[in-house]
Structure formats: structure tokens, C-alpha cells
Amino acid sequence: MNRDSIYLPRDVIGLLQTLQSAGHTAYVVGGCVRDSLLGRTPGDWDICTSARPEEMRRLFADHQLILTGEKHGTVAVVLHGKPYEMTTYRLDGNYHDHRHPDAVQFVDDLPRDLARRDFTINAMAYAPGRGIIDLYGGRDDLAAGMIRCVGDPAQRFAEDALRILRALRFSARLGFALDEATAAAALQARDTLQSVSAERIYTEIDGLLGAPNAGPTLAKYGEILAGAVPEVQACICCTQPGRWHCYDVWQHSAVAVEKLDLRGQDTRGARVLCWAAFLHDIAKPQCRSVGADGAAHFKGHNQRGAVMARTILRRLKAPGYLIEGTTGLIAIHDAPVPAGDTAILKSLNRYGAVFLHRLCALKYADLDAHADTPEVKARRNEVAAFEARMTELSKTACYTMRQLAVNGGDLMEAGLPAGPAVGATLQRLLTAVMEGRVLNERAALLEFALS
Numbered sequence: 493m494n495r496d497s498i499y500l501p502r503d504v505i506g507l508l509q510t511l512q513s514a515g516h517t518a519y520v521v522g523g524c525v526r527d528s529l530l531g532r533t534p535g536d537w538d539i540c541t542s543a544r545p546e547e548m549r550r551l552f553a554d555h556q557l558i559l560t561g562e563k564h565g566t567v568a569v570v571l572h573g574k575p576y577e578m579t580t581y582r583l584d585g586n587y588h589d590h591r592h593p594d595a596v597q598f599v600d601d602l603p604r605d606l607a608r609r610d611f612t613i614n615a616m617a618y619a620p621g622r623g624i625i626d627l628y629g630g631r632d633d634l635a636a637g638m639i640r641c642v643g644d645p646a647q648r649f650a651e652d653a654l655r656i657l658r659a660l661r662f663s664a665r666l667g668f669a670l671d672e673a674t675a676a677a678a679l680q681a682r683d684t685l686q687s688v689s690a691e692r693i694y695t696e697i698d699g700l701l702g703a704p705n706a707g708p709t710l711a712k713y714g715e716i717l718a719g720a721v722p723e724v725q726a727c728i729c730c731t732q733p734g735r736w737h738c739y740d741v742w743q744h745s746a747v748a749v750e751k752l753d754l755r756g757q758d759t760r761g762a763r764v765l766c767w768a769a770f771l772h773d774i775a776k777p778q779c780r781s782v783g784a785d786g787a788a789h790f791k792g793h794n795q796r797g798a799v800m801a802r803t804i805l806r807r808l809k810a811p812g813y814l815i816e817g818t819t820g821l822i823a824i825h826d827a828p829v830p831a832g833d834t835a836i837l838k839s840l841n842r843y844g845a846v847f848l849h850r851l852c853a854l855k856y857a858d859l860d861a862h863a864d865t866p867e868v869k870a871r872r873n874e875v876a877a878f879e880a881r882m883t884e885l886s887k888t889a890c891y892t893m894r895q896l897a898v899n900g901g902d903l904m905e906a907g908l909p910a911g912p913a914v915g916a917t918l919q920r921l922l923t924a925v926m927e928g929r930v931l932n933e934r935a936a937l938l939e940f941a942l943s
């Protein structure tokens with residue numbers, strides 16, 4: 493991390509040069525500097541500059557511009573199809589509601605612009621010839637794996653509560669810890685997250701859950717996260733019987749997120765699974781009872797958990813597919829897997845192969861976050877056997893009406909009167925096929941239908 497220069501794409505160098513040749517100062521700043529120093533490829537290149545928006549518009553008049561952020565000092569130039577945001581150095585003014593600066597104020601110098609940024613690792617700038625501008629020890633914090641507020645953390649979180657969740661998201665993304673004072677201030681201020689819009693909270697938590705280090709971050713900072721999702725609090729320290737478990741409900745949920753294997757999942761499937769692992773046992777504290785044997789039970793936590801997850805996800809204004817996908821999985825996450833071909837075919841018919849693969853992924857993650865015992869291993873083997881057979885049957889067997897070797901037209905041709913009887917007969921045929929009572933062949937099905 494002793495590098496004093498970082499690689500800039502040609503288009504970015506061009507933008508900096510255009511601004512500088514017109515007499516302005518200009519730097520790349522924020523996430524792209526952080527990621528470059530970490531040896532990661534930055535997603536976006538953001539530029540900060542002494543140029544005002546009207547000046548940027550003039551300088552780049554012959555380019556495609558995006559001006560939606562102009563009020564806040566941002567002009568985006570599109571080069572080779574990619575937008576680059578250039579923002580005038582600014583202060584954010586006062587915050588009265590923990591979320592929106594009342595006004596932005598342009599300033600002439602870079603240091604004041606860096607001072608408004610959230611974390612030291614995000615408050616560095618760079619320009620060729622000027623090197624890395626690091627006024628708050630961002631490089632040291634990168635080397636130490638630390639997320640630390642620029643300035644007084646309590647004040648910074650009071651200005652903008654969303655920073656509390658941004659700290660957790662960066663922790664999950666980079667595998668960093670929160671500096672002690674930053675963590676303490678975040679915990680202290682967690683309830684102010686209630687004033688942040690649902691959409692912004694959703695986006696941050698979603699980013700956190702999808703990040704490589706989500707599990708350990710959840711495990712460590714659950715109490716902070718409970719400011720955004722209060723239902724989490726009761727899971728922390730909610731103990732579980734040692735016959736199956738080695739973690740409390742919250743640590744177990746965090747480890748389940750960590751253990752998720754998302755290979756083979758599409759983007760939606762991966763997102764659904766992250767949220768499902770996060771929330772799968774959310775109702776356990778409410779469902780906890782202690783049996784005559786002294787062990788805790790959590791009867792009904794599947795269904796109740798699905799209801800609670802729906803409430804939480806609706807509150808966060810999550811997309812519909814995520815709500816349906818997540819609650820569908822949670823509702824049956826702990827139910828025994830079907831055994832035997834008929835039961836497997838019926839579950840394929842009811843849920844579809846995509847859902848059942850997701851269910852298996854959730855079950856593996858859930859079981860891998862249990863105690864390492866022969867009973868848990870046996871359950872895992874049952875899931876694996878189910879998934880293998882389900883996969884095979886989903887490719888070779890008939891489990892939907894569409895796959896039947898006859899359709900409604902065939903039945904009517906064979907003499908069945910048009911009307912509801914046709915559908916009912918097809919359903920009867922499908923059930924018989926799945927139960928192995930008739931082969932899925934035209935002649936056999938017609939004979940069976942008319943008998």
C-alpha cells in the first residue's frame with residue numbers, strides 16, 4: 493500500500509486534464525481511490541473539482557451530459573457509453589432530520605470537500621502529479637482493515653443516519669472492522685435509522701447481505717443492525733438446545749448467511765437466499781417454549797417467520813419477487829424433505845425445480861450453521877439425496893399437466909364432453925402418473941381416463 497500513484501483509465505485522465513487546462517483543480521475521489529489502493533477494480537470513477545457546474549457544462553458542451561444532479565454540483569459526462577460524475581467541491585450544510593442536508597454549499601478547496609465524506613477510507617483523492625491526498629489517515633485504516641468516521645462519529649451519524657448502515661455494508665464488503673469509537677457511536681445512534689427512508693435502508697441491507705463478508709459482519713454488529721430491523725434484537729442471545737445447536741438464534745442466522753453457497757443461482761435467486769438466510773429464524777424468539785425435558789422448542793416458527801419476514805420486507809419496500817421468494821422459503825425451511833418419487837414429483841408440481849433448488853441451498857446453509865453432530869449430518873444427507881433425485885426427476889419425469897402425453901383436445905376427441913370434467917380428468921391423470929398408477933403414454937392415459 494506504499495503506492496503513490498494509481499492507474500487511471502484513459503477517459504478519466506482526459507477529464508482531469510480538460511478541467512485542469514481550464515485552470516481548475518480536479519481529482520478522482522472516494523470509492524475509486526479506496527478500491528485502487530486495495531488492488532480492486534473500481535466500479536465508478538468519481539471526480540471532484542473546483543469547477544462549478546455551469547463551467548463543466550461549457551467545457552464538455554460537445555459531449556453527452558447527464559444533468560440530473562446539477563443542483564448538488566454534479567455533472568456527468570458520458571464517454572464510451574459510461575457516465576463519469578464530476579462534482580464541485582462542496583459542504584453538505586446542516587442536517588435537521590438525520591438524512592438530508594438542508595442545502596449544499598460549494599467551496600473552493602479539496603480539504604473541505606474531503607471533510608464531509610463519511611469514512612477515512614472513502615475520503616482520499618488522487619490526481620497524477622499531485623499524488624494521493626489523504627488527510628485523515630485513510631491509507632493507514634485501509635492497511636489496518638478499519639472503518640472510521642471522518643471527525644467525530646456521533647456528530648457524523650447525527651448528520652446522516654444512513655452512514656450507520658453504510659459502515660456495516662463496507663465492513664461486509666471489505667471484511668473490515670468498525671473502529672471502536674465508530675462502532676460505539678453507531679450503536680448509540682442506531683434508533684435514528686428509523687428516520688431514514690425505507691428504500692435507502694433496503695438498499696444498504698441488501699448490499700450488506702450480498703457482500704462476501706456478510707456473515708461475520710452480521711454476527712458482530714447485530715445490535716447496530718437492530719436499529720434498522722428491530723426484530724433482530726430478540727434473536728440476539730436467544731439460546732437454542734445443545735443437541736442440535738452451538739449458536740444462539742442470531743449467531744446461527746449470521747453463520748447461515750455465511751455458509752450460503754450461491755453457485756448456480758441467478759441474481760434474483762441469490763438475493764432471495766441471502767434475505768431468507770438472514771430472516772429464516774426471525775420468529776424463533778416469539779415461538780420459544782421450554783418443554784418438560786427442559787429443552788427449548790420453537791413450534792410454528794416456520795409459518796410465523798414467513799409472516800414476520802413479509803411484514804419486515806413490506807416495511808422496507810422490498811421488490812415483490814423478493815417478498816414472495818423469501819417468505820415462500822421461510823414458510824417451509826424446516827419441514828422434512830419429501831422422500832420417495834411420488835412425494836418428490838408432487839413437490840415439483842407444487843413448487844417447481846427452481847424453488848426447490850433454492851430451498852435446498854437454504855437448508856444446507858441452515859444445517860451448516862448447526863452443531864457438528866451425526867444427527868445434523870444425517871439431515872444434510874437427506875437433503876442431498878432429495879436434491880439429487882429431484883434434479884433427475886425434474887429432467888425426466890412428468891409432473892405438470894403440460895407434460896402429459898394427452899391434452900384436453902385429445903380427451904374430447906375420445907368422447908369426453910367439453911366443460912370442467914376435462915380439467916378434472918387431466919388432473920386425475922397427472923396424479924395417477926405421479927403416483928405410478930399409469931404410464932405417461934397416450935393409449936394408456938386415454939384408457940385410464942375413460943375407464
Ligand code: ATP
Pocket residue numbers: 521522523524535538608609610611614615652654655658
Ligand atoms: P461503492 O463502491 O459502493 O459505490 P463508494 O465509496 O463509491 O462505494 P458511493 O455511495 O458511490 O460509495 O459514494 C461515493 C463517495 O461519496 C463515498 O466514497 C464517500 O466519500 C461519499 N459519500 C457517499 N455517501 C455519503 C454519506 N452518506 N455521507 C458522507 N459521504 C458520503
Ligand code: MG
Pocket residue numbers: 523536
Ligand atoms: Mg460509488
